[in-house]
Amino acid sequence: MMKKTIITVVGKDTVGIIARVCTYLAENKINILDISQTIVQGYFNMMMVVDTSESLKAHGDMADDMDRLGEEIGVIIKCQKEEIFDKMHRI
Amino acid sequence: MINIYEVVETNNMIEKENLDVRTITLGISLLDCIDSDLSKLNDKIYNKIYEAAKDLVKTGEEISREYGIPIVNKRISVTPIALIGGAACKTVEDFASIAKTLDKVAHEVGVNFIGGYSALVSKGMTPADELLIRSIPLALSQTERVCSSVNLGSTKTGINMDAVRLMGEMIKETAEYTKEDDSLGCAKLVVFCNAPDDNPFMAGAFHGVTEADKIINVGVSGPGVVKTALEKVRGESFEILCETIKKTAFKVTRVGQLVAQEASKMLGVPFGIVDLSLAPTPAIGDSVADILCEIGLEYAGAPGTTAALALLNDQVKKGGVMASSYVGGLSGAFIPVSEDQGMIDAVVAGALTLEKLEAMTCVCSVGLDMIAIPGDTKATTISGIIADEMAIGMVNQKTTAVRIIPVIGKGVGETVEFGGLLGYAPIMPVNGFSCDAFVNRKGRIPAPIHSFKN
Numbered sequence: 001m002m003k004k005t006i007i008t009v010v011g012k013d014t015v016g017i018i019a020r021v022c023t024y025l026a027e028n029k030i031n032i033l034d035i036s037q038t039i040v041q042g043y044f045n046m047m048m049v050v051d052t053s054e055s056l057k058a059h060g061d062m063a064d065d066m067d068r069l070g071e072e073i074g075v076i077i078k079c080q081k082e083e084i085f086d087k088m089h090r091i
Numbered sequence: 092m093i094n095i096y097e098v099v100e101t102n103n104m105i106e107k108e109n110l111d112v113r114t115i116t117l118g119i120s121l122l123d124c125i126d127s128d129l130s131k132l133n134d135k136i137y138n139k140i141y142e143a144a145k146d147l148v149k150t151g152e153e154i155s156r157e158y159g160i161p162i163v164n165k166r167i168s169v170t171p172i173a174l175i176g177g178a179a180c181k182t183v184e185d186f187a188s189i190a191k192t193l194d195k196v197a198h199e200v201g202v203n204f205i206g207g208y209s210a211l212v213s214k215g216m217t218p219a220d221e222l223l224i225r226s227i228p229l230a231l232s233q234t235e236r237v238c239s240s241v242n243l244g245s246t247k248t249g250i251n252m253d254a255v256r257l258m259g260e261m262i263k264e265t266a267e268y269t270k271e272d273d274s275l276g277c278a279k280l281v282v283f284c285n286a287p288d289d290n291p292f293m294a295g296a297f298h299g300v301t302e303a304d305k306i307i308n309v310g311v312s313g314p315g316v317v318k319t320a321l322e323k324v325r326g327e328s329f330e331i332l333c334e335t336i337k338k339t340a341f342k343v344t345r346v347g348q349l350v351a352q353e354a355s356k357m358l359g360v361p362f363g364i365v366d367l368s369l370a371p372t373p374a375i376g377d378s379v380a381d382i383l384c385e386i387g388l389e390y391a392g393a394p395g396t397t398a399a400l401a402l403l404n405d406q407v408k409k410g411g412v413m414a415s416s417y418v419g420g421l422s423g424a425f426i427p428v429s430e431d432q433g434m435i436d437a438v439v440a441g442a443l444t445l446e447k448l449e450a451m452t453c454v455c456s457v458g459l460d461m462i463a464i465p466g467d468t469k470a471t472t473i474s475g476i477i478a479d480e481m482a483i484g485m486v487n488q489k490t491t492a493v494r495i496i497p498v499i500g501k502g503v504g505e506t507v508e509f510g511g512l513l514g515y516a517p518i519m520p521v522n523g524f525s526c527d528a529f530v531n532r533k534g535r536i537p538a539p540i541h542s543f544k545n
Binding site: 034 | 092093094095096097098099100101102153156157158159160342345346348349
């Protein structure tokens with residue numbers, strides 16, 4: 001069964017953000033289901049829906065790794081299980 | 092599938108508008124700990140709470156990490172200690188030893204408050220109830236994380252005026268015992284009319300005897316989210332205003348429901364209720380008073396405040412009820428003074444008085460909450476304030492409460508700092524006319540009639 005996580009990247013747009021995140025995901029067997037991006041109030045917002053059912057990393061470890069990766073690139077990367085959005089926006 | 096705008100909206104609520112889960116409270120029954128030997132009783136209480144709650148904080152942090160939502164407090168509520176300690180405790184010191192046990196285990200498992208140092212005396216007091224009440228000043232001065240509450244009346248039983256009189260004295264005494272810390276003990280002591288059995292919020296949380304052995308109750312928050320949503324509908328009709336509050340309350344409560352279910356699953360403890368609350372904190376932008384201002388008032392306390400609050404409270408419930416499978420606790424907007432920057436500002440500006448706050452408690456959750464008054468206020472005056480608030484709860488079939496702090500050594504115009512979530516407060520004037528002869532009458536006020544409603 002799929003276990004969906006939402007990865008969001010917020011910050012200044014720079015070269016290679018998606019590449020860095022995707023490399024990490026591929027290395028850890030996390031499948032990308034959807035990617036979308038937009039500019040909100042001057043900030044680059046990227047959202048990925050990923051399936052972590054085969055992931056080599058536990059959610060907490062993945063979130064920590066993403067925190068670190070975000071710091072390196074100079075953006076904020078968050079990993080949240082899909083349910084929080086689903087519960088809030090769907091009846 | 093969820094789209095990026097919904098994701099951004101949720102994350103803005105969390106990051107910019109202070110959306111959080113205010114508390115996961117684990118209710119634990121101590122009825123099976125009862126023993127006539129005090130030291131055995133204390134051991135049993137410690138062990139039961141420790142075993143039940145040892146993973147609570149860790150679980151809360153894990154859920155917080157998974158969903159990216161702050162869970163501010165992890166807390167414990169227990170069966171009212173007057174019932175648990177009755178067989179073993181012969182002196183106030185005996186009861187206070189149980190408070191110390193609760194404090195010790197709270198530190199051990201890492202929760203910031205433990206509630207249930209309580210007595211339910213809405214009709215009468217047993218000797219154990221009275222002894223526990225008399226031990227409250229000692230217990231609160233010797234502990235850090237223990238919260239105490241006393242239920243003094245209900246719609247079905249009337250108001251126990253003997254207990255109201257006693258609590259006026261105990262609040263004064265607690266203030267004296269903790270005067271070195273600006274009478275902080277009184278911030279952890281609340282009296283109720285119609286106290287709910289499943290309240291997750293402090294200082295009034297206790298685990299009622301109607302509850303299961305263990306239960307998870309969750310309190311949500313999000314005044315900032317409601318305020319921001321209302322900024323977008325300035326000048327619109329009441330219909331649009333109300334719809335906006337309702338939809339926002341739905342979203343906020345859904346997060347609480349999710350967290351409650353997850354916590355229940357991870358801890359193997361049944362899910363009790365979600366408390367549909369708007370609970371402010373002293374942080375800027377986390378204020379219920381600011382919502383009232385956004386609705387159209389210059390300050391909380393201006394004419395129209397009671398109506399605006401009634402509307403707000405009702406829409407929060409209407410939106411929240413559909414978002415959760417079980418709703419309970421106090422459910423509604425909280426209006427504490429010291430914990431809400433907008434309320435503090437209103438007091439300082441002279442817009443908000445004790446009497447207006449009393450009127451506001453008729454239409455919202457809880458009651459006179461976190462109000463600092465002069466330290467030389469008489470015990471009978473405090474009892475009179477309590478009796479008024481209990482009467483509002485009794486007649487209107489709702490929960491009301493009083494948590495006031497007579498700050499020893501301070502008077503009107505001065506400020507008291509409690510720190511952290513408890514905030515700070517300007518000391519408010521109290522009506523100085525006497526109610527001694529009223530309060531000193533013995534007995535109880537009979538239950539009200541439930542017909543001929545006017």
